[in-house]
Amino acid sequence: MSAxxxxxxxxxxxRVLAMQFLGAxxxxxxxxxxxxxDPPLTLDYYESSCPTVFDVIHKEMECAVLSDPRNAAxxxxxxxxxxxxxxxDGSVLLDDTVTLQGEKTASPNINSLDGFSIIDxxxxxxxxxxxxxxxxxxxxxxxxxxxxxxxxxxxxDVPVGRKDSRSASYELANTNxxxxxxxxxxxxxxxxYFGLSVTDTVVLSGAHTIGxxxxxxxRARIYGDYESTSGGSPSSEARLSKLKSTCPAAGGGxxxxxxxxxxxxxxxxxxxxxxxxxxxxxxxxxxxxxxxxLAIQTKKIVEQYAHDTAAFFQQFSESMVKxxxxxxxxxxxxxxxxxxxxxxxx
Numbered sequence: 001m002s003a004x005x006x007x008x009x010x011x012x013x014x015r016v017l018a019m020q021f022l023g024a025x026x027x028x029x030x031x032x033x034x035x036x037x038d039p040p041l042t043l044d045y046y047e048s049s050c051p052t053v054f055d056v057i058h059k060e061m062e063c064a065v066l067s068d069p070r071n072a073a074x075x076x077x078x079x080x081x082x083x084x085x086x087x088x089d090g091s092v093l094l095d096d097t098v099t100l101q102g103e104k105t106a107s108p109n110i111n112s113l114d115g116f117s118i119i120d121x122x123x124x125x126x127x128x129x130x131x132x133x134x135x136x137x138x139x140x141x142x143x144x145x146x147x148x149x150x151x152x153x154x155x156x157d158v159p160v161g162r163k164d165s166r167s168a169s170y171e172l173a174n175t176n177x178x179x180x181x182x183x184x185x186x187x188x189x190x191x192x193y194f195g196l197s198v199t200d201t202v203v204l205s206g207a208h209t210i211g212x213x214x215x216x217x218x219r220a221r222i223y224g225d226y227e228s229t230s231g232g233s234p235s236s237e238a239r240l241s242k243l244k245s246t247c248p249a250a251g252g253g254x255x256x257x258x259x260x261x262x263x264x265x266x267x268x269x270x271x272x273x274x275x276x277x278x279x280x281x282x283x284x285x286x287x288x289x290x291x292x293x294l295a296i297q298t299k300k301i302v303e304q305y306a307h308d309t310a311a312f313f314q315q316f317s318e319s320m321v322k323x324x325x326x327x328x329x330x331x332x333x334x335x336x337x338x339x340x341x342x343x344x345x346x
Contacts, residue, residue, distance in 0.1 A: 040332065041159035041325065050130035057139060060122045061146040069266035072147035073211030074115030079144035080207070080323070081109060082137070084194065085172045087328035089165035090137035092173075093119060093341040100344070106173030111214060111255075116342070119143065123341050136341035137162035137331075141324050148320075151210055153268030156317035158324065163335025165328055166344045180217035184288040184295060194326050200319040202289055202301040206312060209272035210265065212257040213282055215247035221284045223249050229279030229291050236280060243282075258282060273306035 082092035094102040191201040230236035259265035281287035305312040
């Protein structure tokens with residue numbers, strides 16, 4: 001009798017693969033600890049101790065955005081990168097010292113984050129009114145809300161009362177923050193780890209309706225599947241040619257930048273989702289939300305927000321509060337109100 005021949009593995013239909021993925025996401029949602037718990041945050045935390053704090057922060061953010069509208073995106077990104085490492089505790093603002101390694105030089109941050117001087121200026125103003133009262137973590141959270149408002153986005157109430165951490169995590173910054181070329185499975189898993197849903201993932205990604213990306217973060221996309229997802233129309237071909245002219249395939253031009261939403265780069269609106277519908281997302285991680293074979297659930301959400309600005313704004317407000325509530329339990333016990341956002345108190 002001849003030896004049995006090995007059976008060839010059956011190919012898996014993309015829809016079956018996607019359904020398996022959704023099942024895995026549901027499983028992860030049930031077993032991973034939620035970071036977005038109910039922290040001791042309130043809307044009136046500073047009502048008696050620093051009643052001017054919201055006005056001061058708004059005024060300073062208004063100056064920053066008037067001087068350069070791109071500053072809005074810088075502050076929103078700082079807030080996001082803060083919350084995804086140890087919770088929203090201001091750890092992203094800490095400089096490296098002899099005794100503390102901060103998060104600023106971690107791979108997702110080193111050439112991505114800016115706007116620290118904006119937070120420094122706000123902190124100085126707040127300290128002059130209310131010394132030792134308002135945490136840097138709260139300042140960053142409020143400033144991110146005001147940044148969105150000042151470029152046309154929605155308003156939401158910001159619960160406050162966070163403490164500043166006395167530590168940072170370079171390691172967690174390298175592992176927790178989604179990257180420009182990350183796949184959909186990994187991106188959603190990182191959000192779920194912090195108690196954020198698939199809907200939260202899609203809506204918070206919509207913050208990319210403002211802001212810029214560096215060539216090194218979109219090179220793989222424009223020399224990869226950009227042409228196939230965008231359909232090769234004359235307008236998309238012209239856009240692609242322009243991107244390639246400042247971001248060579250062979251390297252160089254790493255610091256050249258392009259808007260993630262080239263239609264309305266300085267306006268917070270839903271045009272980001274329309275770009276995804278047309279296959280024109282600048283980053284792989286963005287276009288994955290619509291074009292991935294696994295994007296059954298996220299694709300529907302993208303389509304909804306592309307056609308309904310009000311729904312996007314409403315959910316964005318709710319998801320920003322939810323993300324802002326990701327806690328660092330240690331900071332509530334051992335945290336502080338830093339005098340200088342860049343250094344722990346001595």
